[in-house]
Amino acid sequence: MLVTPVDTQRFEWVHQHWTPRADDVFIASFPKSGTTWTQQIVRLVYSRGLIHDSDPPLHAIIPWLDDSKDLPDLSVVDSMTSPRVFKSHNPYHLLPRKLTESNRLIYVTRGAKDTAVSMYFHTFGFKMYEYDEPIEHFIGEFMAGRVEYGPYWTHLASWYAQRERHNILVLHYEEMQIDLAATVSRVAHFLDQPLTHKEIERIAQRSTFSSMKKDPRSSMQLWDEEQRKPGIPFMRKGKAGDWPNHFTPELAQAFDKEFNVKMSKISWPW
Ligand code: A3P
Numbered sequence: 435m436l437v438t439p440v441d442t443q444r445f446e447w448v449h450q451h452w453t454p455r456a457d458d459v460f461i462a463s464f465p466k467s468g469t470t471w472t473q474q475i476v477r478l479v480y481s482r483g484l485i486h487d488s489d490p491p492l493h494a495i496i497p498w499l500d501d502s503k504d505l506p507d508l509s510v511v512d513s514m515t516s517p518r519v520f521k522s523h524n525p526y527h528l529l530p531r532k533l534t535e536s537n538r539l540i541y542v543t544r545g546a547k548d549t550a551v552s553m554y555f556h557t558f559g560f561k562m563y564e565y566d567e568p569i570e571h572f573i574g575e576f577m578a579g580r581v582e583y584g585p586y587w588t589h590l591a592s593w594y595a596q597r598e599r600h601n602i603l604v605l606h607y608e609e610m611q612i613d614l615a616a617t618v619s620r621v622a623h624f625l626d627q628p629l630t631h632k633e634i635e636r637i638a639q640r641s642t643f644s645s646m647k648k649d650p651r652s653s654m655q656l657w658d659e660e661q662r663k664p665g666i667p668f669m670r671k672g673k674a675g676d677w678p679n680h681f682t683p684e685l686a687q688a689f690d691k692e693f694n695v696k697m698s699k700i701s702w703p704w
Pocket of ligand 1: 466552555668671
């Protein structure tokens with residue numbers, strides 16, 4: 435298993451004891467599946483597409499409860515106005531135990547090979563992982579489930595089993611790429627936020643890769659400056675189907691062979 439920086443004490447406490455409000459919303463994902471992108475869409479849905487100069491960075495608007503580095507003082511969430519939105523990388527069964535049917539959950543997924551590539555650059559890029567291996571090594575670890583948050587396929591299976599619940603919306607990174615305005619519209623509908631056509635267009639425009647990369651609050655510029663190796667930004671490439679640039683045909687074949695079995699019960703469209 436790769437060494438991970440997850441704070442298990444915080445993780446456990448939030449799971450067992452943290453008390454949500456009835457209208458709290460969660461955005462969950464296996465890491466590198468489009469979490470930050472979804473955070474941007476959701477926060478803009480609630481602001482009707484408006485961004486003000488005084489707005490804080492995205493990860494302060496939608497904090498990550500489990501991570502004591504991202505959110506050192508958990509009590510700050512008590513003063514957030516409702517509806518609060520949180521980020522999580524947990525499989526379904528490790529969300530806070532006290533969540534109920536009134537809490538809305540958005541799960542975002544991304545094809546396995548693109549996720550593995552993105553996760554490699556994430557792990558290689560953040561200095562705290564002290565990971566300097568070549569990408570072939572990381573893909574091997576990903577295939578064995580020895581990466582942060584464990585096996586990709588069990589994570590997805592935990593959410594797949596819940597996909598019909600009325601309080602869960604599933605998004606796919608690849609579909610978001612194809613029609614961002616349609617995704618914004620689905621999210622707004624799911625969150626009961628009626629928006630005009632103009633507002634939907636504005637949110638879609640402000641959620642593109644290039645718009646988010648331009649704004650230091652959504653590009654996570656501070657992470658790039660303080661925590662990452664130079665030249666490997668958090669907002670890296672933002673493409674679907676880029677994996678052939680990093681997989682040899684043989685590696686892709688071996689990967690597909692294994693994942694076709696591991697994911698045989700999950701029919702999500704990537
Ligand atoms: P790449 O490494 O392939 O570029 P997460 O937020 O779950 O950590 O996912 C990060 C991945 O989503 C990165 O992928 C990042 O570039 C991509 N991403 C972030 N915002 C995006 C956007 N607006 N459009 C497309 N991809 C985006």
